[in-house]
Amino acid sequence: MIYFDNSATTKPYKEVLEAFNKVSAEYFGNPSSLHGLGGMAEKLLLQAREQMAKLLKVQSNEIYFTSGGTESNNIAIKGTALMYRNRGRHIITTKIEHPSIKESMEQLRSLGFQITYIPVDDRGIVSVSEIEKAITDETILVSVMHVNNETGSVQPIKEIGQLLKRYSKVLFHVDHVQGIGKVPLHFYESNIDLCTISGHKFHGLKGTGALFIRHGVKISPLFSGGGQEWNQRSGTENVAGMVAMAKALRLTLLRQDTGLAELIIIKDFLRKELEKIEGVQIYTPATQSSPHIINFSIRGFKAEVFVHALEERNIFVSTTSACASKTRKASSVLLAMGVPEDEAMSSIRLSLSFENTLDEAKQFIASVKEAVLKLREVMN
Numbered sequence: 001m002i003y004f005d006n007s008a009t010t011k012p013y014k015e016v017l018e019a020f021n022k023v024s025a026e027y028f029g030n031p032s033s034l035h036g037l038g039g040m041a042e043k044l045l046l047q048a049r050e051q052m053a054k055l056l057k058v059q060s061n062e063i064y065f066t067s068g069g070t071e072s073n074n075i076a077i078k079g080t081a082l083m084y085r086n087r088g089r090h091i092i093t094t095k096i097e098h099p100s101i102k103e104s105m106e107q108l109r110s111l112g113f114q115i116t117y118i119p120v121d122d123r124g125i126v127s128v129s130e131i132e133k134a135i136t137d138e139t140i141l142v143s144v145m146h147v148n149n150e151t152g153s154v155q156p157i158k159e160i161g162q163l164l165k166r167y168s169k170v171l172f173h174v175d176h177v178q179g180i181g182k183v184p185l186h187f188y189e190s191n192i193d194l195c196t197i198s199g200h201k202f203h204g205l206k207g208t209g210a211l212f213i214r215h216g217v218k219i220s221p222l223f224s225g226g227g228q229e230w231n232q233r234s235g236t237e238n239v240a241g242m243v244a245m246a247k248a249l250r251l252t253l254l255r256q257d258t259g260l261a262e263l264i265i266i267k268d269f270l271r272k273e274l275e276k277i278e279g280v281q282i283y284t285p286a287t288q289s290s291p292h293i294i295n296f297s298i299r300g301f302k303a304e305v306f307v308h309a310l311e312e313r314n315i316f317v318s319t320t321s322a323c324a325s326k327t328r329k330a331s332s333v334l335l336a337m338g339v340p341e342d343e344a345m346s347s348i349r350l351s352l353s354f355e356n357t358l359d360e361a362k363q364f365i366a367s368v369k370e371a372v373l374k375l376r377e378v379m380n
Helices: 014-026 036-056 069-084 099-110 128-134 157-164 239-254 256-275 303-311 332-336 358-379
Strands: 063-066 090-094 114-118 139-145 171-175 194-198 209-213 280-282 293-298 347-351
Touching: 014 239, 036 063, 036 239, 063 069, 069 099, 069 139, 069 171, 069 194, 069 209, 090 099, 099 114, 114 128, 128 139, 128 157, 139 157, 157 171, 239 256, 256 280, 256 293, 256 358, 303 347, 303 358
Parallel strands: 090 114, 090 139, 139 171, 171 194
Antiparallel strands: 063 209, 194 209, 280 293, 293 347
């Protein structure tokens, strides 16, 4: 099997599964309970938080555990809007955000907020100056993803953060789900106030995530109840999942230097070989893009048909983001980049991890060429 759909989800590390099973079996107490079993669970949760903070180079009281990227994005955006709605009702984002951002924005629009969607260029990259032009006296939040989940384009997060230093009442949220472990990001240097990560994107488990909330930043909680996560996210904590996520992040960052070098080699090979195939159009920018994502189309083939043709050869890729793949609509990201709708309907996304190899890439290219020939024969 060749698995090139790591932006949708990654395979958990063996050590991560072992950690989850051990904690679930032996430290299953509720960390809010007063007895010893609860105390042991609470200690493990504290250790996981401290480890995550150390790895992300932030303070432990700035890490809030959640169920994943979607929840973290919702908490960051809606929590900011609710907290500061009397200060202003204008939010800025881009046209290429994840559905959890776009749908949150539209829900806030229905509640009376004004949302500005900044366009991107043909590489899928937003302009810092366009963001500055959009800022008004009513602006309370700017939300920009770090690495686009469909094309891999890398946004100028540090430059945006430096810009927003001049606007003290505007908070800065970054969706770092696709970047973590692959494109380094320093939260403090980039002046980030809120930052989203998701465990299953770096070989942790589904249903685990975190939201960085910079010390001193206050946002309204979306969940009410037992007051967990410093009253920011009530609900009994997933101790085993968070321990597993901390381990996954540690193992991923340990492999980062050598893993990224190998990813760049594989990506460069894939790009060069795909460009040789007749009818291929690559949408991932050649520069300022992540080392693990390539988005392309093959003229004349529907994406769904080609995905299934590769699956027959035990190769797994995707079309748009996993959260939008079943809508069968053209990629909104590619449309925002100016890609014609028929091409956008045909796009394929390859997404790699440190587990992938150059041999797999060579097998993939051979299979693509074989599938193209076979499908063209059928069509003719």
